Amino acid sequence: MGKRPLYFDYAATTPVDVRVIATMVECLGVEGTFGNPASSSHLFGQAARNRVEQARRQVADLVNAQPTQIIWTSGATESNNLALKGAAQACQLGKGHIVSSTLEHKAVLDTLAQLQEQGIAVTYLAPDRDGVITAQAVQDSLRPGTFLVSLMLANNELGTLTDIAAIGQIVQEHGALFHVDAAQATGKVSIDLARLAVDLMSFSAHKTYGPKGIGALYVGPRAQPRLRAQIHGGGHEQGWRSGTLATHQIVGMGHAFSLAGQLRVEEHARILALRTRLLQNLEGLPIRVNGERAEHVPHTLSLTAGRNFSLSDELALSSTSACNSASNEPSHVLLALGLRRTEALRTVRLSLGRFTTEDEVDRAAQLIEQALRAPVP
Numbered sequence: 569m570g571k572r573p574l575y576f577d578y579a580a581t582t583p584v585d586v587r588v589i590a591t592m593v594e595c596l597g598v599e600g601t602f603g604n605p606a607s608s609s610h611l612f613g614q615a616a617r618n619r620v621e622q623a624r625r626q627v628a629d630l631v632n633a634q635p636t637q638i639i640w641t642s643g644a645t646e647s648n649n650l651a652l653k654g655a656a657q658a659c660q661l662g663k664g665h666i667v668s669s670t671l672e673h674k675a676v677l678d679t680l681a682q683l684q685e686q687g688i689a690v691t692y693l694a695p696d697r698d699g700v701i702t703a704q705a706v707q708d709s710l711r712p713g714t715f716l717v718s719l720m721l722a723n724n725e726l727g728t729l730t731d732i733a734a735i736g737q738i739v740q741e742h743g744a745l746f747h748v749d750a751a752q753a754t755g756k757v758s759i760d761l762a763r764l765a766v767d768l769m770s771f772s773a774h775k776t777y778g779p780k781g782i783g784a785l786y787v788g789p790r791a792q793p794r795l796r797a798q799i800h801g802g803g804h805e806q807g808w809r810s811g812t813l814a815t816h817q818i819v820g821m822g823h824a825f826s827l828a829g830q831l832r833v834e835e836h837a838r839i840l841a842l843r844t845r846l847l848q849n850l851e852g853l854p855i856r857v858n859g860e861r862a863e864h865v866p867h868t869l870s871l872t873a874g875r876n877f878s879l880s881d882e883l884a885l886s887s888t889s890a891c892n893s894a895s896n897e898p899s900h901v902l903l904a905l906g907l908r909r910t911e912a913l914r915t916v917r918l919s920l921g922r923f924t925t926e927d928e929v930d931r932a933a934q935l936i937e938q939a940l941r942a943p944v945p
Contacts, residue, residue, distance in 0.1 A: 573881060573882050575884050576883060576885040576918040576919060576920065578920060579725075579868050582777045582921055582922070584774075584777060584824075585778075585824060587823065587827065588820045589820075591819055592779065595616070595619060595819050601819075603616040603815075605617040605619070606813065616815045620813055620815055620818050620819070621635065623819050623822025623823070624640075625822075627771065629826070630755075630828060631750075631769065632759070632762045633762070633788075637787055639787055639806065639808050640784055640818055641784060641785055641809055643773075644770045644771060644772035644775075644783045647772075647784065647785035648679060648747075648749055649679050650785055650795070651770060651795075652679045652683065653679065653682075653798055654798060654808075655745055655795055656715075658796050659715045664716075665714045666680065666689070666690045666691070666717070667706060667714060667716070667717040667744075668693070668717070669692060670693070670695070671701065671720065671723055672718070672719070672720055673724060673749060676720070698728070698862040699728045699859035700728055703731055706738055707738050710739075716744055716746075716747060717735070718748075719749070720748065720751075722756060725899055725901045726858055726864065726868065726901065727870070728864045729863045729864055733765075736764050737765050740765040745790065746766050747768040748769045749769075751772040751775050751783075752775055752865075754828055755825075755829075755831070755832055757865060761788065767787075767790045767791040768787060770784075773825075777921075778823070778825070779816075779817050781817055782820065787808065795808065836865075839866045839921070842866075843920060846869070846918070846932065850871075853937060853940050854874030855874070855936075858905060858907075858915070867919055869919070870915060871918065871936075872907065872911050872912075873914045874914075877914070877939040877942070879936065880938070886917045887913075887915070898912035
C-alpha cells in the first residue's frame with residue numbers, strides 16, 4: 569500500500585477518537601456491557617441501560633438540554649426525517665407551510681420534497697451574497713399556515729453560521745416550531761438549548777469523532793405534543809423511536825460529545841490558527857474563499873479557483889458535499905450562493921479537524937499551488 573493521503577475531509581466524516589473506541593469496546597463481547605438496555609430485569613440489561621443513560625446525559629450536557637429531551641436515532645438523516653415528517657403528521661399532512669432554505673443538506677431537502685408531494689407547501693429561502701439565511705428573510709416568509717422552520721446551524725460546505733438565536737425568537741413568536749440541523753456544529757460552537765428558542769435539533773456522532781450509525785434528536789417542550797413517531801415497534805425512546813438500542817454506538821457518541829465539550833475552546837483556537845496558516849500559504853494564488861465575510865466556523869474552507877486545475881491524489885478533500893458526491897453534479901449550495909456552474913466545478917472544500925497538523929497544512933498548500941501553476945488540463 570502506498571503513502572496515505574493527507575486527510576482534509578473532516579466535514580464528510582471524522583475518524584473515531586481512540587478514547588471513544590476504547591469506551592465502545594467495553595460494550596462488546598461476553599465480558600463487556602453487551603446486554604439489551606431495554607431488558608432491565610437482570611444485571612446485564614441494567615448495566616447496559618446505565619451506560620445508555622450516562623451517554624444521554626453526556627449528549628445533553630454538550631448542548632445544555634435535559635437528558636429526557638434527547639432521543640437516539642441512527643444519525644442526523646433520521647433525526648431530520650423524524651423532525652420534519654413528525655411535525656408535518658401532527659399538523660395533518662396536506663395542510664400547512666414549512667420554511668427552509670436552498671442551503672440545506674439533502675437529508676432535509678429530499679424530505680421536504682417528499683412532504684411537498686403530500687401537499688405541504690415549502691418556501692426555500694435563498695442566502696444573501698455571503699451565504700447566510702438572515703432573520704429578516706425568515707420573518708418575511710412566515711404566513712398564517714407556517715408550522716415549522718428548518719435551518720442548519722453550520723453549513724456543511726461553507727462553514728457559515730446561521731443566527732439561530734434571532735431566528736428562533738421570530739419563529740416562536742409566530743407560533744411555529746423551529747428545527748435546527750446541528751450535525752456540523754457540535755464541538756465547534758457553543759450551543760445552549762436552555763436559552764435558545766429551538767424546538768428540535770439534529771445531531772450526528774460521526775461528525776464529532778464518534779462512530780457512524782448513531783445520532784440523536786433534541787425534542788424540546790413545545791415540540792413534544794406536536795411530533796409523531798416514524799418508526800414503530802416497541803415504544804422505545806418515549807414512543808418516538810422504536811428499536812433495540814445499539815449500546816456500543818450510543819456510548820461512543822456520549823463519550824465523543826463529552827470530549828467535544830472539554831476540547832471545544834482549545835480546538836477552535838488551534839484550528840483557527842491552522843486555517844490562517846493555510847490561507848497565508850495560498851496568498852497570491854487565483855483563489856477566493858466562499859462565505860469568508862460571514863460568521864463561520866474555522867474548520868471548513870470552500871475555495872473557488874480562477875481556472876481549471878487537477879489536484880494530486882496525495883490530498884484527500886471534497887469537490888462537493890458528501891450528499892452530492894455520487895452524482896458528480898455541482899454543489900447545490902454553491903449554485904444557491906450564486907456561483908456559475910463552471911465556477912462550482914472549480915471549487916473544493918478543505919475541512920480541518922482534531923488530528924490536522926501544521927506540516928499537513930503546509931503540504932496541502934504546496935499541492936494546491938502546484939496544481940494551480942501547472943498547465944491547464
